[in-house]
Amino acid sequence: MSGQTRKRTRREKQSDTLEALMSAAIQVVGDEGYAAASIAKITALANVANGTFYNYFDSRQDLFDQLLPVAGERLIAHLRANVAPGATGLERERQRISAYFDYLRLNPGFIRIFHEAEIHAPRAYARHLEAYLAGYGQALGRSLSLNELGRFSREDIPVLGYLLMGMQDYMAMLLRAPGADVDAGRMISVYLRLIGMGGLFVEADRSAPATAKS
Amino acid sequence: MSGQTRKRTRREKQSDTLEALMSAAIQVVGDEGYAAASIAKITALANVANGTFYNYFDSRQDLFDQLLPVAGERLIAHLRANVAPGATGLERERQRISAYFDYLRLNPGFIRIFHEAEIHAPRAYARHLEAYLAGYGQALGRSLSLNELGRFSREDIPVLGYLLMGMQDYMAMLLRAPGADVDAGRMISVYLRLIGMGGLFVEADRSAPATAKS
Amino acid sequence: MSGQTRKRTRREKQSDTLEALMSAAIQVVGDEGYAAASIAKITALANVANGTFYNYFDSRQDLFDQLLPVAGERLIAHLRANVAPGATGLERERQRISAYFDYLRLNPGFIRIFHEAEIHAPRAYARHLEAYLAGYGQALGRSLSLNELGRFSREDIPVLGYLLMGMQDYMAMLLRAPGADVDAGRMISVYLRLIGMGGLFVEADRSAPATAKS
Amino acid sequence: MSGQTRKRTRREKQSDTLEALMSAAIQVVGDEGYAAASIAKITALANVANGTFYNYFDSRQDLFDQLLPVAGERLIAHLRANVAPGATGLERERQRISAYFDYLRLNPGFIRIFHEAEIHAPRAYARHLEAYLAGYGQALGRSLSLNELGRFSREDIPVLGYLLMGMQDYMAMLLRAPGADVDAGRMISVYLRLIGMGGLFVEADRSAPATAKS
């Protein structure tokens, strides 16, 4: 009993340190970028000694490689939690983009972790993009099956995913841009009009069979 | 003959060195990013001594601040040269995006120089974005006056600019992505369909007088 | 036994390193001056790695700022220990100057550390001068109260302090001068006669033939 | 005629450059010290190109070695011009010290050139000291012959020279010290009283009560 409890405690304590390091790293990288994220800064923020870092990570790079996956998973979890499973078409996209902006408001460092990962953790970046796109792909595939994608075919889906991500990303940047004070509402409105009816998503014509082709 | 050849030497050797340094910097930063672009690497590639760098730049940062402006100007010049001045609407956009991809094929490092500038040369980045957006804004404004922008008003233009840039940027990334071998043609096609008829650009209704909403 | 020996290690090793660095710095600066005292030289002499220096000092300047205070404190402690507290007037001055020369024999670099501090550690230099003068001022003040200072008033004391320091300092230099092999004894004797009763220049006694001898 | 004139002009022009370099060097070293006196600064102030320096000096050190001799000679010339040849004893010393302070007022950088030469041009420093002392020695020798040096013998003269120089030097420093605003008049007065008849410390007159002049 006592043995088990103690063991558990110990393992949890270990996890606590790991958690503290991860959180500190996310904080520091989010605030100042990868380049400025020294082990000294991270361990200081996590309240552990310099050397302790190497009990949990092989190297600085090892941490960097884990950073976006962890942060990205949190984002995806947030989106999944805030987009109604049954929602389709434009409405799903509306929910998704709103949830994304919510997340960014709470985690302002994420964009930086994401963007800089392209350089400092390219593999993680690629994996994140892929995972994100996979989600989009599925949703778009469903839309296609529902005849919601007027002029697009299945082969177009990867490109569409990139296009949507690009817009999403730049909206996030615009949101954070120092000079421009755009409100999120207008941005979403413009975005939805662009990809909305007449544009990307068309009302499915359920009477006729889907024959749309590029 | 010999006179002419000789006259070059003094002044020209100098700009040769500057050119060599700039090119080397663009090469190195494009390949490995700003963080990894040490003076040693740059000067080695330019075939000059370490200290020579400081005959042309005040500091490493000074170089970084000049990098995107130089590269960006080249891009803009390329676009201006390859987009017909009279072209409007979708056609102009098609030419523009094609020219952009052409440029990227010849200057594959540009995207990286551009992206990382957000962190390593923020002022240059902001200026570049602004300049680029300004160009877009003008073009979109003209489209608006020509009734080409169906559901959008003048206030939407900045957001539209960002959205278009986002798509363009992500297409550029997709072009460089290691796994996906998308061909530029399909990408452009998808892009144009997305923003094209029914989407962003609508056929101007020339029968009715233009009654642009504010 | 072993317990005691072991206990030393961690904390003590640290102060050992600091001590080694300080001593090395005093050595190098004393021998070659501040300008030539590179971190590389100092750490090499202290038998530690280059980077270790920065575990103990914020910067090279930080070391320089501490150098004279440390060396100066040692000097003052030495003087205090070797001048009888009750001694006054010439006798106190004799003891003081003797002790000073003793110190210089053991720490030949001190003069250089002191002199160059005027340029390389001006604040430390000013503080040292002040502290040194304050001591002199007190002593001279006491002498004044005891009627030992014939023709001088209280306002003259600061100037007197400077004059005495000047002589002391130049005697120290003479002691170190390569060509001149003056012995300390004669120097002190001359010095004491100069500041002692009678002064340097006397009205020539033209009635008696000059027979004055030391 | 014309040939001679032209030749002379040319040689003078050369001398002008040398003169300009020397003056610039004295200026820079006097203001900022040897360490900060880069060839770039000196040549810029002299309005010549960097490389021109090496047409007149073998090296930076070569310049440094010539600096104090040149500046020192000017000082000695000034003293010689402003001390009456026939003056003896205290009066000569008064004239000398006054002239010295005059010189420093016009050439505030001299002290720095002199002091730092101990490190940066040790040979020149030693030679200057020697020359200066030789002058003092002669004067003191004459004083001795005239029976003006009460308790001192010929062997004491070198030490006396050092002592006088030390006081002189420290008075110069006091004159330039930022905090203390001592006027030169009082300083000279104290100095002359110290070396004048009577000396510093007198036997306390215990019969009369102490009535220290404030």
Next chain:
DNA sequence: AATGAATGAGAGTTCATTCAT
């Protein structure tokens, strides 16, 4: 597992000196 002093490679930068013009 935690510590933190020690390490040393490598960074940006300076500048005396050289040399082709």
Next chain:
DNA sequence: TATGAATGAACTCTCATTCAT
């Protein structure tokens, strides 16, 4: 003789990593 771009050694300082405790 004057020039000034090029050179490269040497500098101070940073920091990821190691390891004895």
